[in-house]
Every structure is written in C-alpha cells, then in structure tokens.
Amino acid sequence: MAAIVQGIGATAAPSASSNKFLLSSLGSSLLEKKRNFFVVRSDGKCYTGLNQQQRRAQNVVTNAVATKEEKASAAVGSKPGHELLLFEALREGLEEEMDRDPCVCVMGEDVGHYGGSYKVTKGLAEKYGDLRVLDTPIAENSFTGMGIGAAMTGLRPIVEGMNMGFLLLAFNQISNNCGMLHYTSGGQFKIPIVIRGPGGVGRQLGAEHSQRLESYFQSIPGIQMVACSTAYNAKGLMKAAIRSDNPVILFEHVLLYNLKERIPDEEYVLNLEEAEMVRPGEHVTILTYSRMRYHVMQAAKTLVNKGYDPEVIDIRSLKPFDLYTIGNSVKKTHRVLIVEECMRTGGIGASLTAAINENFHDYLDAPIVCLSSQDVPTPYAGTLEEWTVVQPAQIVAAVEQLCL
Amino acid sequence: MALSTHRTTTALLRHLTPAISYLRHISTDSTSTITVETSVPFTGHKIDPPSRSVDTTAQELMSFFRDMALMRRMEIAADSLYKAKLIRGFCHLYDGQEAVAVGMEAAITRKDCIITAYRDHCIFLGRGGTLLESFSELMGRKDGCSKGKGGSMHFYKKEGGFYGGHGIVGAQIPLGCGLAFAQKYKNDENVTFTLYGDGAANQGQLFEALNMAALWDLPAILVCENNHYGMGTAEWRAAKSPAYYKRGDYVPGLKVDGMDALAVKQACRFAKEHALTNGPIILEMDTYRYHGHSMSDPGSTYRTRDEISGVRQERDPIERVRKLLLAYDIANEKELKDIEKEARKQVDEAIAKAKESPLPEPSELFTNVYVKGYGVESFGADRKEIRAALP
Numbered sequence: 001m002a003a004i005v006q007g008i009g010a011t012a013a014p015s016a017s018s019n020k021f022l023l024s025s026l027g028s029s030l031l032e033k034k035r036n037f038f039v040v041r042s043d044g045k046c047y048t049g050l051n052q053q054q055r056r057a058q059n060v061v062t063n064a065v066a067t068k069e070e071k072a073s074a075a076v077g078s079k080p081g082h083e084l085l086l087f088e089a090l091r092e093g094l095e096e097e098m099d100r101d102p103c104v105c106v107m108g109e110d111v112g113h114y115g116g117s118y119k120v121t122k123g124l125a126e127k128y129g130d131l132r133v134l135d136t137p138i139a140e141n142s143f144t145g146m147g148i149g150a151a152m153t154g155l156r157p158i159v160e161g162m163n164m165g166f167l168l169l170a171f172n173q174i175s176n177n178c179g180m181l182h183y184t185s186g187g188q189f190k191i192p193i194v195i196r197g198p199g200g201v202g203r204q205l206g207a208e209h210s211q212r213l214e215s216y217f218q219s220i221p222g223i224q225m226v227a228c229s230t231a232y233n234a235k236g237l238m239k240a241a242i243r244s245d246n247p248v249i250l251f252e253h254v255l256l257y258n259l260k261e262r263i264p265d266e267e268y269v270l271n272l273e274e275a276e277m278v279r280p281g282e283h284v285t286i287l288t289y290s291r292m293r294y295h296v297m298q299a300a301k302t303l304v305n306k307g308y309d310p311e312v313i314d315i316r317s318l319k320p321f322d323l324y325t326i327g328n329s330v331k332k333t334h335r336v337l338i339v340e341e342c343m344r345t346g347g348i349g350a351s352l353t354a355a356i357n358e359n360f361h362d363y364l365d366a367p368i369v370c371l372s373s374q375d376v377p378t379p380y381a382g383t384l385e386e387w388t389v390v391q392p393a394q395i396v397a398a399v400e401q402l403c404l
Numbered sequence: 405m406a407l408s409t410h411r412t413t414t415a416l417l418r419h420l421t422p423a424i425s426y427l428r429h430i431s432t433d434s435t436s437t438i439t440v441e442t443s444v445p446f447t448g449h450k451i452d453p454p455s456r457s458v459d460t461t462a463q464e465l466m467s468f469f470r471d472m473a474l475m476r477r478m479e480i481a482a483d484s485l486y487k488a489k490l491i492r493g494f495c496h497l498y499d500g501q502e503a504v505a506v507g508m509e510a511a512i513t514r515k516d517c518i519i520t521a522y523r524d525h526c527i528f529l530g531r532g533g534t535l536l537e538s539f540s541e542l543m544g545r546k547d548g549c550s551k552g553k554g555g556s557m558h559f560y561k562k563e564g565g566f567y568g569g570h571g572i573v574g575a576q577i578p579l580g581c582g583l584a585f586a587q588k589y590k591n592d593e594n595v596t597f598t599l600y601g602d603g604a605a606n607q608g609q610l611f612e613a614l615n616m617a618a619l620w621d622l623p624a625i626l627v628c629e630n631n632h633y634g635m636g637t638a639e640w641r642a643a644k645s646p647a648y649y650k651r652g653d654y655v656p657g658l659k660v661d662g663m664d665a666l667a668v669k670q671a672c673r674f675a676k677e678h679a680l681t682n683g684p685i686i687l688e689m690d691t692y693r694y695h696g697h698s699m700s701d702p703g704s705t706y707r708t709r710d711e712i713s714g715v716r717q718e719r720d721p722i723e724r725v726r727k728l729l730l731a732y733d734i735a736n737e738k739e740l741k742d743i744e745k746e747a748r749k750q751v752d753e754a755i756a757k758a759k760e761s762p763l764p765e766p767s768e769l770f771t772n773v774y775v776k777g778y779g780v781e782s783f784g785a786d787r788k789e790i791r792a793a794l795p
Contacts, residue, residue: 105589131589137612139612139615142577142613143578145578146585149578149580155586173578173579176571182773183553184553185569186552186772187771188549188561192775246775
C-alpha cells in the first residue's frame with residue numbers, strides 16, 4: 001500500500017477518480033465529483049459517476065487479442081455504432097464540442113478553407129465561419145501565443161500544428177506562457193488550450209517531418225500530454241482535452257489517420273489521465289502508445305502462438321503517467337517491456353522506466369527493457385527508416401529474452 | 405503663450421496664497437475642462453495625428469499627480485528593499501516612465517486589457533493593484549498578487565484587466581494579440597494595449613503578431629515604450645530603423661512624448677477609437693528610465709549621469725504635472741508636498757504590513773500547477789519532508 005501511495009505521489013496523477021480507491025481505504029474523506037455526461041472507461045465498463053469502488057473492479061478477460069469488439073458490444077444501449085476513420089473521429093469530437101460550447105475555436109495553418117492538411121477540420125469553416133475556424137499565416141510562435149492569450153480570457157482555442165515538428169518554433173510560448181502561467185499568476189488565469197497535431201515517423205517524410213516531440217515537452221510543468229491511437233480514443237481524448245481547464249497537448253500520428261473503426265453513437269468522453277488495457281495477460285507487461293501499439297499487437301499475435309501471454313497497455317497519458325494501472329499490471333506480471341517511438345535518450349520510455357523503477361522496484365523480477373527508436377535523425381531511405389523504429393520482430397525477441 | 409502669462413500672474417499671487425487659498429481660482433475637485441497644449445506635437449505614420457490640445461480637468465490632474473507620486477515612491481522604496489536583500493532576483497524599476505501608466509489609465513476602462521513585459525509594478529498599480537499586494541509579491545510573501553509564486557516579473561490582476569507581467573522579451577506580444585482576438589470574438593467593444601520595449605521591437609514575433617492583427621482587424625494597440633536602451637544597448641546600436649512607430653509599415657503609427665501624461669492620454673484615447681474601427685495601431689512612447697535596466701545594472705556604464713540628470717530636470721513627468729497644477733492654481737506647493745508625504749507614508753505602511761505577511765506554506769509548491777489540483781497527498785522533491793494535502 002505504501003508503494004502505491006508513493007507511486008501516485010511521485011508522479012502526482014491529477015485524476016481524482018483513480019485515487020478515490022486509495023483514499024477510501026486510507027480512511028480520508030472522498031471528494032465527490034459531479035459528472036453530468038456519460039463516461040465509458042477503457043475496459044468497457046460504463047457508469048454515470050456513482051459508485052467509485054465499482055469502477056476499480058478488475059475485469060480480466062482471458063482470451064481477447066484486441067478488445068475492440070468487446071468495447072463496442074459492452075457499450076450501453078447496444079447500438080451498433082458507426083464506422084469511420086480516425087481523422088473523422090477527431091473531427092466528430094471537435095464538431096460536437098464546438099456545437100456544445102461557443103467559446104471553442106480552432107486556429108492553425110490551412111484549417112479553414114483548405115479543410116486541414118489531414119482533413120481533421122474539413123467542413124468546419126463553412127459551418128462555423130472564418131473567425132471560429134481561423135486560417136493563420138505561417139507563424140507558429142505567434143499564433144500559438146495568440147491562442148494562449150485568447151485562452152487567458154476564457155476562450156477555448158484548439159491550436160493545430162500542421163506537423164508537430166513545427167511546434168518547436170512555439171516552444172517558448174508553450175513552455176513559459178502556456179504551462180507556467182496558471183502557477184505564476186497564483187491561480188488567477190487558467191489556460192484551457194488544446195495543442196494538437198500529427199507527429200511521428202511516417203512514410204519517408206524526411207528527418208524534419210518525422211519528429212516526436214513528446215520527449216521535448218514532457219518536462220514542462222503545468223501541461224498534460226495525451227497520445228491517441230484508435231478512432232475510439234481519438235474522439236474521446238479530443239473531447240476530454242477540450243473540456244479540460246488545463247493546457248493539453250494531443251499527439252496524433254501521421255500514419256494512423258486512416259484507421260477505420262466502429263465507434264458508439266452516444267456521446268462519450270474519456271479520462272485524460274487513464275491508460276487503456278488493450279490485452280490483459282499474465283507473463284509480461286508491454287507498455288506502449290500511439291503507433292507502436294499496432295506493432296505490439298502484431299508481435300502479440302506471434303507471441304500468443306509461441307505460448308506467451310503478454311499484457312498490453314496503451315498508456316495514452318504521457319504526462320502524467322497512469323501509475324495506478326501500470327502498477328497493478330507490474331504487480332501481476334513482474335516484467336515490463338516498454339515499446340515506444342520516441343528516441344532512446346530522454347524519451348518517454350526513459351521517464352517511465354525511472355518512474356516504475358522508483359515505485360515498483362520490489363515487484364520486478366527482471367530489469368525493465370525499453371525499446372525505442374534509434375537516436376538518429378530519421379533517414380529518407382525506406383529500409384533505413386524501417387530500422388529507425390521498433391519492429392514487431394524486435395518486440396518478440398525482447399519478450400522472449402525477458403521471459404527466459 | 406497663454407500658459408506663461410498665467411504663470412506670472414500666479415507668481416504675484418503666490419505671496420498671498422495662504423490667505424486666499426479658500427478663494428482659489430480652480431478648486432481641486434473641479435471637473436470643468438481645462439485645455440492644455442502638449443509641448444511636443446504628435447507625429448503620425450500613415451495616419452493623421454490627433455490635436456495637440458488635450459482636455460483635462462483639475463480633478464484629473466490632481467489624480468495624475470497623486471498616482472505618479474505613489475508610483476515613484478513605490479519604485480524608490482523597492483530600490484532600497486532590493487539593496488536590503490528583501491527583494492531578490494530581478495527587479496526592473498519604472499521610475500521616469502510613470503506618465504505612460506497614468507496617461508493610459510485615464511483614457512481607458514478596466515474592461516480594456518493591458519499586457520506588458522517585466523517592468524510591470526506601476527502598471528499593476530494603475531490597474532487597481534494595491535501597494536500591499538505589490539510589496540508582498542516582491543518579497544515573495546503569501547499576500548502577494550500571485551501568492552508570492554510569481555515575483556517581480558509576474559504581477560497579474562484579472563479583475564483589473566491586467567494580464568501581466570512576462571519575463572521573456574517579446575513573448576507577451578502574441579499573447580496581447582490573443583487578448584484582442586478574444587475581444588473581437590466576443591464583440592465586446594474593448595481594446596487591448598500590448599506594451600513592449602525598444603529592445604523587444606526587434607523580435608520576429610512582433611511582426612508576426614502585427615501581421616495577424618492587421619489581417620483580421622483585431623482591436624490591438626501595440627505600445628512601444630521606447631526608453632532608448634535595451635538593457636545596455638542604445639537603440640541606434642540595435643535597430644537599423646529606430647523609428648519604431650513606422651516599423652509597422654502597413655499598420656499606422658503615432659509617436660508620442662511619453663513623459664507627458666496628457667499627451668499619453670490623448671494618444672491612447674485616439675488609438676482606442678482607431679482600433680475599434682480600423683484595426684491595430686502602434687504607439688511609440690518616447691520615455692526614459694532613471695534606474696538601470698534592473699537592479700543589477702548601475703545604469704551609468706552605457707549612458708552618462710549628465711544625460712540622466714538632464715532628462716530628470718527637463719522632462720520629468722511628475723514635475724510637469726506639478727508645474728501645471730501650480731500654474732492653474734489648482735494646488736499650492738505645500739499641498740503638493742503634503743501629497744508626496746502622504747504617498748511616502750502609504751508606501752512605508754504597506755512595506756511594514758508586507759514584511760509581516762508570512763511566506764507561502766510548503767504545500768503551495770504544488771498548488772496551481774494544474775487547475776483541478778492533484779486530489780492526493782504528494783511528496784516533495786526529497787520524498788520525505790514536504791507533504792502536501794492538495795485541494
């Protein structure tokens with residue numbers, strides 16, 4: 001129990017829901033949070049915000065490879081839902097939030113008339129007008145700053161970086177004015193901004209357009225970072241990020257925009273600080289996010305055939321880490337493999353390794369293995385680019401090594 | 405000039421002033437209009453400058469004097485507190501530039517927004533900040549405007565429409581355009597004054613922000629407080645074109661004598677009308693700071709003491725208003741001295757009270773990082789001592 005408390009303290013997960021279990025067992029008073037929307041949790045259980053204990057009951061599924069079918073069928077109302085691509089899911093989430101709250105606005109390069117370089121904002125400018133879906137000049141530093149200034153007054157802007165790498169130009173605004181302003185003003189101003197964009201290694205896009213910025217932003221105090229990986233969590237996380245009063249950076253991936261999936265018809269919002277259990281298992285915990293989830297699931301098929309039972313968790317929340325879900329998994333399997341697309345040096349995996357080592361050291365039977373991209377600029381040549389990122393074969397080999 | 409003839413008459417009457425003070429020409433509370441001509445005309449870039457004749461009232465002139473005296477006293481007191489090591493870190497003082505703060509306040513309402521860089525103590529005061537909040541924040545105490553967590557460069561007052569207080573040079577300019585964007589979005593007929601210095605005028609983000617403000621007709625007024633030195637570098641050594649009001653190119657500009665509170669008031673009123681109908685405008689305030697860039701800068705290595713004292717003698721903003729008040733016989737020397745003494749007393753009281761204010765609790769380290777708070781017990785960096793039960 002002490003380890004859990006320390007773990008939560010170390011990363012200071014802001015989610016009240018994930019800690020109510022601990023607080024209730026420690027005898028402290030609970031904070032009742034009123035929820036007035038329908039929430040579907042990552043393991044498929046749905047609730048309308050009543051019994052906290054019920055939420056934390058483990059729902060171990062023994063044979064699911066991917067619980068996508070599970071999720072859809074467990075959705076209350078048993079409606080079949082509708083099928084769409086990931087970028088359409090993002091757009092749906094965005095549109096629903098813009099309908100719901102007139103303060104929500106979008107700004108970025110080519111988001112308006114062009115419809116967004118990845119079509120995430122297609123059709124929105126015709127519906128909401130040029131001021132709410134604002135085409136900006138190519139000036140990342142200033143339009144990000146502008147979004148932050150607008151957020152200070154109460155607007156809820158969504159700043160789109162055409163490619164995450166371009167947001168490096170806005171680093172000063174994101175770090176100093178976005179992350180720190182709530183603190184340095186003593187709580188007077190809140191910055192409910194969402195900064196989103198595609199990043200990650202694509203198909204031979206070259207070094208500057210294949211950057212992964214999650215490692216650069218992870219130390220900024222005051223921001224939250226989430227990475228979406230499926231159409232279902234893309235829509236849920238987009239909505240949650242817009243509703244959040246904290247600045248949220250939503251990392252999308254260039255290669256995942258055309259993923260087709262069936263998502264529920266009802267409105268749902270996901271928890272920003274929660275990790276997703278993709279495949280429960282017994283032998284090893286594989287932690288991953290974004291595109292690497294699919295490489296891991298591919299490797300998982302091979303591993304299941306070879307007789308291993310990996311537990312795959314899509315961590316989703318890059319800052320702060322959901323050490324509750326991760327910790328429970330580590331306690332079950334005692335082995336951890338982290339598969340990420342970030343660079344090895346100073347990446348998300350490096351921080352996660354440190355956090356798990358600090359908090360769950362007693363539960364580990366083997367050192368944590370972290371598979372990351374190589375510390376090189378992404379080359380253009382196809383074969384070289386393939387070897388920059390982690391491939392399923394490497395994941396299989398690592399699990400075999402770990403589970404010896 | 406009308407002013408000089410008036411002055412000689414008043415000089416003669418001065419001997420009789422104590423006796424006939426109750427028969428004053430204009431009472432201090434009078435709101436009847438006085439028209440004063442600014443000593444320097446406005447220069448316009450792609451715009452017709454406003455008239456040199458400024459309407460004001462006795463009440464307003466008295467408030468100028470009172471506010472500027474308070475601001476001057478506050479900054480001088482901050483100087484001594486810094487030398488006594490009660491204020492640490494960086495402390496950028498505004499004495500000499502007070503006319504910009506009070507003139508701007510006189511032309512606008514609290515619904516308009518002001519955002520500035522790190523030389524923000526006096527503007528904070530003008531926006532409704534109290535001396536206690538100011539000194540407490542400077543000394544890092546709980547009663548400070550940012551709960552002691554911001555410091556000299558991070559004064560904010562949300563109710564007063566003061567958006568800070570920013571340390572990175574030029575980063576507040578896009579923020580200011582964002583404030584103007586929100587005002588346009590909400591259609592609320594207010595404007596944003598974004599202040600920056602002559603040093604920041606060379607930042608790329610200024611031109612990016614100007615482009616966007618002009619493109620979308622945002623009600624943004626960009627005010628360059630040109631005190632001629634970017635820390636230690638004179639403006640002619642940093643800028644190819646030191647005519648900052650012209651550098652907006654397609655954005656109209658106005659050059660204003662920033663040491664004259666009435667000229668500043670006229671320019672800001674004019675700019676507000678312009679911004680609400682025609683989009684952004686640049687105001688260049690020709691002003692001067694007596695102190696160095698910050699308390700760690702003596703301020704005399706890159707300029708001569710003669711220059712500083714010359715400006716103090718000829719262009720000091722408080723002296724100008726004092727001369728006006730005496731010339732129009734709104735107050736006499738003794739009353740003005742009393743006001744300055746009162747300012748000194750208020751400042752001393754505020755300092756004493758601020759010194760009693762406690763330092764923030766250790767748990768404050770973790771509050772306000774996120775809006776919702778952590779909702780859990782959190783450990784400090786050493787994992788042992790500082791434990792916070794957060795809201």
